Amino acid sequence: VRAVPAGQLATVARWAEERRAPLHVHLSEQTAENDACLETHGCTPTRLLADHGVLGPRTTGVHNTHLTDEDIALLGGSTTGTCMCPTTERDLADGIGPAVALQRAGSPLSLGSDSHAVIDLLEEARAMELNERLRTRTRGHWTAAALLRAASADGHAALGWDDAGILEAGALADFTTIALDSVRTAGPVPRLGAETAVFAATAADVRHTVVGGRHV
Structure with a gap:
């Protein structure tokens, strides 16, 4: 949203769709990003992407940290993916994204590092659950198996590799x-x-x- 002019967003989305390629975009990682978008375009970054046809099952929003209820509904309703990066969000004091609400709305979750300081997908998986425990004072938001999938098979799927992330004949x-x-x-x-x-x-x-x- 910060790097691509609004008038070119649809062009990028069409390019990815024509090539059946995944499209990743850093989305609402920090409140300053939202404030700048509201001032310039009069809407949230998620609404801006929706209005230009960027959202959809081949698109993944990286971070998705500071979202409105409408943002969550737009992302989930379009099955746009969410890539949570808990350690870099923690390092930069960005905040804790609404991972549970996004998943319930229909946004597939995956995990990434987005960092040179920590490259450890096991830590990312652990952090996503522990962050929710801190936020809600409740344990058990995801099973260990679900967290491992988010760090492996679901991450492969977000990259457009449907034949990876599984162990079976014919797969990578x-x-x-x-x-x-x-x-x-x-x-x-x-x-x-x-x-x-x-x-x-x-x-x-x-x-x-x-x-x-x-x-x-």
Whole structure:
């Protein structure tokens, strides 16, 4: 919204649609972004994107931190994705985005780092749940399995790779393995592996990374 003139938003959206390409846009990360958009265009960044045909299932709003109820309805109703980046939002003191409300409205959630300071998708997954606990004083907004999907398969889908993020014949073999015997992860029974990975492991516990079937 800050980088592309309003008159060119529809052009970008058409370009992505014609090529069946994903479209990502930083959206309402900070209140100053919203204030500038309201002053210039008389509407929120989400409404501006909606009016120019940018929203839709191939589009992902990155951050989606400071949204109105109408914004949430527009994003969810168009099945526009949301990529939450909790560690950079925390680092920059941006705030906590309405992830639960967005998901309930119909916006698919994924996770990203958006940061050179912390590149750890396990921390992002953990932070999304813990942020909601702080906000609501209630636990259990997402299961560990749902958080892992947001950090893996759902992130792949947001990038337009429908054949990745799953382990089955014919799909891209992209995966990592996580040690369950480190000083952070040892102890829980194997059936709690997902919970251990999300709530105890860090990037330091990644043992193997395989991309396209090739160990890297």
